[in-house]
Amino acid sequence: MAKQPNGRPIIQVQDFTAAYDGHVVLEKLNFEIYAGEVFAILGGSGCGKSTLLKHMIGLYKPAAGRILIDGEDIAAVSGDERMKILRKFGVLYQSGALFGSMTLIENVSLPLEEFTDLPPEAIRLIAMMRLQRVGLAQAADLMPAELSGGMQKRGAIARAMALDPQILFMDELSAGLDPVTSADLDQLVLSLSHSLKITFVIVTHELPSIYTIAHRVIMLDKQQKGIIAMGTPQELRDHSRDPRVRQFFLRQTSGEHGTSSAQPNSSAH
Amino acid sequence: MAPVDMAAASHNDVNFHSEGPRDGTLKVTIDGRLDADTTGIIWRRAVSTIKAANAQNVVIDAAGIEYCDGAGIALLVQLRELQKRKGGNFEIAGLRPQFAELLNDSSANFPTETKGMPPREGIAEEIGHNTLEVWRDIQVLVSFVGELSVGLIRTLIHPRDVRWRDALSVAEAAGVNALPIVALVSFLMGLIMAFQAAIPLRQFGAQLFIANLIGLSMLRELGPLMTAVILAGRSGSAFAAELGTMKVREEIDALKTMGLDPVRFLVVPRVIAAVFMTPLLTLFAGLMGLIGGFVVMSSLGFPLITYYHQVQYAVSYGSLVGGLVKAFVFGILVAAIGCLRGLQTGTGATAVGQSTTSAVVSGIILITITDGIFALVYYYLGV
Numbered sequence: 039m040a041k042q043p044n045g046r047p048i049i050q051v052q053d054f055t056a057a058y059d060g061h062v063v064l065e066k067l068n069f070e071i072y073a074g075e076v077f078a079i080l081g082g083s084g085c086g087k088s089t090l091l092k093h094m095i096g097l098y099k100p101a102a103g104r105i106l107i108d109g110e111d112i113a114a115v116s117g118d119e120r121m122k123i124l125r126k127f128g129v130l131y132q133s134g135a136l137f138g139s140m141t142l143i144e145n146v147s148l149p150l151e152e153f154t155d156l157p158p159e160a161i162r163l164i165a166m167m168r169l170q171r172v173g174l175a176q177a178a179d180l181m182p183a184e185l186s187g188g189m190q191k192r193g194a195i196a197r198a199m200a201l202d203p204q205i206l207f208m209d210e211l212s213a214g215l216d217p218v219t220s221a222d223l224d225q226l227v228l229s230l231s232h233s234l235k236i237t238f239v240i241v242t243h244e245l246p247s248i249y250t251i252a253h254r255v256i257m258l259d260k261q262q263k264g265i266i267a268m269g270t271p272q273e274l275r276d277h278s279r280d281p282r283v284r285q286f287f288l289r290q291t292s293g294e295h296g297t298s299s300a301q302p303n304s305s306a307h
Numbered sequence: 308m309a310p311v312d313m314a315a316a317s318h319n320d321v322n323f324h325s326e327g328p329r330d331g332t333l334k335v336t337i338d339g340r341l342d343a344d345t346t347g348i349i350w351r352r353a354v355s356t357i358k359a360a361n362a363q364n365v366v367i368d369a370a371g372i373e374y375c376d377g378a379g380i381a382l383l384v385q386l387r388e389l390q391k392r393k394g395g396n397f398e399i400a401g402l403r404p405q406f407a408e409l410l411n412d413s414s415a416n417f418p419t420e421t422k423g424m425p426p427r428e429g430i431a432e433e434i435g436h437n438t439l440e441v442w443r444d445i446q447v448l449v450s451f452v453g454e455l456s457v458g459l460i461r462t463l464i465h466p467r468d469v470r471w472r473d474a475l476s477v478a479e480a481a482g483v484n485a486l487p488i489v490a491l492v493s494f495l496m497g498l499i500m501a502f503q504a505a506i507p508l509r510q511f512g513a514q515l516f517i518a519n520l521i522g523l524s525m526l527r528e529l530g531p532l533m534t535a536v537i538l539a540g541r542s543g544s545a546f547a548a549e550l551g552t553m554k555v556r557e558e559i560d561a562l563k564t565m566g567l568d569p570v571r572f573l574v575v576p577r578v579i580a581a582v583f584m585t586p587l588l589t590l591f592a593g594l595m596g597l598i599g600g601f602v603v604m605s606s607l608g609f610p611l612i613t614y615y616h617q618v619q620y621a622v623s624y625g626s627l628v629g630g631l632v633k634a635f636v637f638g639i640l641v642a643a644i645g646c647l648r649g650l651q652t653g654t655g656a657t658a659v660g661q662s663t664t665s666a667v668v669s670g671i672i673l674i675t676i677t678d679g680i681f682a683l684v685y686y687y688l689g690v
Binding site: 096127128132 | 553
């Protein structure tokens with residue numbers, strides 16, 4: 039595991055509250071994500087992980103508080119200002135969300151076509167390089183429907199990286215993928231984090247993946263509507279006193295008879 | 308084996324027997340197989356026996372149960388809960404250890420009664436809700452019209468920003484591919500109208516005026532209306548389904564976070580395609596209707612030239628252009644409402660179905676209302 043980077047805060051969440059139709063999901067969250075780190079948001083189902091992510095990327099407006107991306111509040115600006123913030127990050131959606139009506143390379147080229155004045159051959163070259171980076175150069179002219187789940191995810195990463203973002207948000211990186219494919223994706227994240235110094239914000243609940251890639255994690259809880267733990271995965275696993283955190287990291291059940299679950303294999307780090 | 312025989316066979320697999328209550332104790336004996344097939348046979352009897360007995364103590368002799376799965380355990384849990392609710396004692400004797408373990412794991416610590424449907428709202432409440440709904444829908448529609456207008460105006464200023472390739476493929480799907488059905492419907496409409504009109508008009512020797520009827524109705528009224536309805540059914544629904552699926556698959560969110568406006572990116576090409584295709588389709592529909600009318604006229608012995616002159620005499624340029632203007636507006640409406648419903652899609656496959664239905668229904672309603680407005684405007688303008 040790489041050591042925790044001590045960069046400047048690139049995302050600042052300040053007194054952030056999220057609500058749907060007056061029903062509060064998350065309340066008064068405060069944390070910072072530093073440039074260059076791989077940051078994981080953990081928690082059980084329905085605890086607001088995806089909600090937090092969707093607010094960070096500006097799809098929803100916070101009910102209170104604010105989220106700053108590189109010092110700017112995405113919910114407070116519009117037009118070109120907002121565009122500038124959007125250009126700083128890419129998003130990988132749970133389903134990949136590649137556009138079904140375009141081939142893979144058209145998907146990756148789209149942001150380049152829309153936001154740059156590069157000539158077509160340059161765009162194709164850049165797009166091919168992105169696809170090669172995620173190991174999909176051979177599949178460039180296939181439609182998303184012709185790709186496997188893991189390939190779609192990698193294709194979506196290539197598209198999210200098209201404009202060289204500083205931050206990549208990932209919603210359930212390895213949801214619905216087999217362990218080998220998701221380990222491949224973990225390696226991809228690690229290598230991107232290492233070579234391009236991209237900041238990753240990953241929503242997940244895959245323990246092996248968390249141990250392999252995350253520098254720091256926060257854990258959200260449904261009842262508390264907020265953060266119950268923050269730190270490196272190892273810290274949380276070994277030192278947290280909160281039973282909910284221990285349950286999560288030691289893969290225990292919530293009932294009292296589930297005491298004999300396997301401890302995750304930590305030799306990989 | 309017939310199902311009846313099976314039930315009979317299962318019946319022999321399980322036995323339910325009760326004694327008492329004697330001295331406040333009801334003794335129940337269950338033996339045989341308690342599985343998903345057999346438990347149902349004794350369930351009602353077991354429950355009603357316990358309820359009717361109203362005994363202080365219930366003892367179940369389970370020594371004879373050879374096999375018991377989830378269904379059987381559920382029965383025992385149900386009986387236990389029934390007895391507990393009455394404040395009585397409940398005891399199961401002789402249950403084999405492996406089944407007893409299953410039973411101990413199954414504490415019925417969950418609400419056994421489902422909440423059911425929320426109470427039906429009264430008529431007044433329903434009217435109120437629906438009115439609010441319609442009002443909100445109108446608000447959304449107005450703001451969408453605004454967004455769309457901005458998108459279209461931007462298109463005029465920066466025509467190169469439009470995804471013309473998308474627009475062309477939509478134009479092909481909504482326009483060219485609709486030719487056969489538009490042709491069929493309009494031809495038959497012309498033919499049938501002419502035929503029906505021929506019967507009464509013959510009594511007055513006025514069959515020639517069939518040409519006026521067909522010309523005016525096909526070019527000015529029914530042609531644009533039918534074309535728009537077909538467009539709503541074929542393309543409005545398709546737009547809603549396409550955009551709805553994109554919404555469900557998070558593709559719309561992906562566009563937004565890429566900084567691409569879904570209205571400009573998805574709606575504008577579709578509206579442009581529909582706007583150019585509808586008048587063309589309408590012209591084609593008018594022509595096919597006229598041909599249908601001519602089939603009847605020629606069977607009545609009128610030559611083509613007579614029919615042609617009569618139509619030309621009856622239909623002014625105003626009527627023709629009026630029809631095309633209507634078609635133009637209908638095209639915008641159908642495409643816009645289709646796209647709007649698509650973008651409004653909630654989550655899940657059902658939501659896509661709902662928005663598709665809603666796209667067609669709202670499309671047809673809008674077309675009809677607008678047609679009425681056009682009739683009024685044209686009347687006052689003297690078109």
